[in-house]
Amino acid sequence: MNLSSRGQLVEALIPVIRKAGDAALALQDDDVAVRAKQDGSPVTSADLASNDILRAACLALFPAMPVVSEEDSRVFEAGKDSDSVLVIDPLDGTKEFIKGRDEFAVNIAAQGFKTAAPLNRPARKSPSAVLASVSG
Secondary structure, rough: OOOOHHHHHHHHHHHHHHHHHHOOOOOOOOOOOEEOOOOOOEHHHHHHHHHHHHHHHHHHHHOOOOOOEOOOHHHHHHOOOOOEEEEEEEEEEEHHHHHHOOOOOEEEEEEOOEEEEEEEEEOOOOOEEEEEEEEE
């Protein structure tokens, strides 16, 4: 995908974060599996499902841009020297998610476009549930 602006990048990513947020939200009511990462922080099946959706879509939409995720450190190594990188947090607020609260989000930050960062708060069902922040 050839993008001429940060706005186009954000617009391309909004359906992706909606899909990932919906997948995470669908798992919240289930008895979501939780395990500890190496650093001791929790990771759930919803984190991993959201991560899979985000990573696959980002690689399909922007094959030349490395994708960095807190759930996949080997990708971080591949992208650390790139001018443009997509940084994903598939479930920001995992502890709140586990407690059944609605204070969690799905995030993608595009570095290299100054800043372009769409955010989805899937548990907040309102037209403003998907926020796009473009600075610079």
